[in-house]
Amino acid sequence: MPPGIPTDAVTSGLPGASPAVTLAAEAPTLSAANTGFLLICSALVMLMTPGLAFFYGGMVRVKSTLNMLMMSFISLGIVTILWVLFGFSLAFGDDIGSVIGWSPDFVGLSGIGLTELWDGYTIPVYVFAVFQLMFAVLTPALISGALADRVKFTAWALFITLWAVVVYFPVAHWVWGAGGWLFEMGVIDFAGGTAVHVNAGAAALGVILVIGRRIGFRKDPMRPHSLPLVMLGAGLLWFGWFGFNAGSWLGNDDGVGAVMFVNTQVATAAAMLAWLAYEKIRHGAFTTLGAASGAVAGLVAITPSGGSVSPLGAIAVGAVAGVVCAMAVGLKYKLGYDDSLDVIGVHLVGGVLGSLLVGLFATGGVQSEAKGLFYGGGLEQLGKQAVGVFAVLAYSLLVSALLAFLVDKAMGMRVEEDVEISGIDQTEHAETAYDFTGAGGGTAPRTPVPGPIAGASKKVDA
Template sequence: MVNAGDTAWILISTALVMLMTPGVALFYGGMVRKKSVISTLMMNFAMLGVVGLLWVFYAYSLSFGPDSGGFIGSLKYVFLNNVGGEPSSTYATTVPHLAFMMFQGMFAIITVALITGAVVERIKFSALMIFAVAWLTLIYAPVAHWVWGAGGWLAKLGVLDFAGGIVVHVNAGLSALALVIVLGARKGFRHEPMEPSSIPLVMLGAGLLWFGWFGFNAGSALGSNSLAASALVATNSAGAAAATTWMLLAWNQRRPTLLGIATGAVAGLAAVTPGAGFIPPIYGVLVGIVAAVICYYAMIAKMKMGIDDSLDVMAVHGVGGIIGVLAVGIFASIAVNPVGANGLLFGGGLTLLGKQLLGILSVGGFAFGGTWIIAKVIDTTFGLRVKEMEEVVGLDLSQHGERAFGGIR
């Protein structure tokens, strides 16, 4: 039976998560050079169109349709057949099936958008669109079914992911790393200054992300209830703790920066995502602190290794997601969520932690390997990278014929 309060919360949460994609666009757009701002915004905003359509056409069905062997959903829900105003008998049983479908669609959209931050300033827009279609179909939909789908093999094993630590952040982070390896570094990487175009845009984007994350995590309670409140508090606590910790780390090294505190907040929010509805809210503080420290040094390590993950998708989302997924195995408590499990700290031993590690390894390996293959095929057939002169001029002009600001640099 449809519950009005639960339905209202899911509809609001869907809108909140939708706003996160423009938030990512601004967050990323402020970090690139002036000559590639429009390109970066476009890569993100276009996902609202492309992925939004494919989700209702077939990707929702592959992700959440009736199980086929534990690995993929059936085609029962293609073109929204059998998805209507009545609740699903399996998912979110107090809200219209259409509402649940659209809420999950926003997760798919932002996951594809997150990957773009790793390859800004040198990837063809046409190649990225082909990649988005292939990746949504071949990587995201199966992973979503494994972890969240009824009958998914990781779900049946008891792997816990409340709001997307595995499905969104680990998946996007490892996929971004594979795509970077195939694409290569930007021209002049580590030799030319690559100053952000607008730190205020970065802060605005981070603020929209933090705002939307309440729908992302608390909305994943799938109802207007105490679990949603618990997830919301855990989410804010982790974001606040990570932002403050990152600020202090940067201050200790040199001086506190707005770019740093914004990045820290996102790292903490990513890390708490898998456990927001499974851990006591106060442990969100600890998750945020640990995520800030490890992600901070992961970014430094990435630079030393010469990997041009341009906007640190792996270091922030991938590493942050891994930290959060493992934290579930330590801090989860059935007192918070009876459908979860007790982690190490609450008497569950190493069982849940082992399951969480399996989830990371299986999804991470699948995402990295599958993305590498997809990228290689696209690079061989269509070409992934713009021409050198187009990269020098900037993707705003060479790919879109527009400028974000008065100059090209």
């Protein structure tokens, strides 16, 4: 997120005075345009969570489809309530020691004026709070893709409750909150490379190390059951990501958000093409799963960097992410960790890449004056980005593993072996994704075609 809009002095010629007199700039006033824009962006980001549910839901086997959908949807409920009660205060309240926030007025969103503006901006506090809420909802949902087929729904609900409080809210303050130690250091994270993607990817790895692999991993086929559903989910994510990224400038007054919008499209296209090219060379085919995964990898990588790079730089960011993330998803088979739906390969690796590439491709002419190595800025910004990436990665990995361990000891995180084999949907949700019992049975009547078909030598049955 950008720092507050500066209120620089302006020069004004007053009537009856010969010299120009410098006056303080007027305080920001509520902008109906920016307020409406951010509300629309908030709705777009909310749509990303159902989009993620479809994306993940199509990638699992039939017997786990509903559970995968619900692991995303439950975040909409749990995190929303936590955010209103105290999460917004912890993430964006007055700084305490550069590690957490707290403002009593934000507790329950009860002390906020109807038209009270977010400091330095032209949007109400309520609008900023709801925009950030959608980020908080999406981030734990991202983790779920690594845990497909094997986690109790109640244990998952408890885990994301704890994780949001202990991991997401503090990290959001570090990266975006005024006074947060990474924010003050000058780490650039336009819309969530560290706070969202590195955070979720590292958490996924931490939980995997605790709960272990699926039964049959590296032995049984575990192919996606519905690639059309995957493509639908990827399309919804791509669409919603424009609100995620362009909205993060919190206004439309200076063109930075427009650049971010363009870079989001450009990087995503480049990553999709790069992933498909790698896939064709490596495996001999252009797959729909590769196209969807490549697009998401590009979206992840441009999220932290899109406000710092040019459109040409966005092509480079996307191309690098497409190839490197495609290579990274295969590491789970070599290293033996079961990242079911490639959360680590796409979100962790893509988030790390996008954050670090700021230190190479930042032009100094968009979001801030910070320049990357390739634009004469030396290694300073790259060093800051590395500190931000690895601090969030280490914290999220360790704390997430600890939380998973505690939940596992308290109630058990994994379903029983026979449940995992037969399918988690029926046991955890008492439903199945596809019900064919009402489709009828028997043999359909065969009606002869009442005459020869033009160009055919004999009759055929319909």
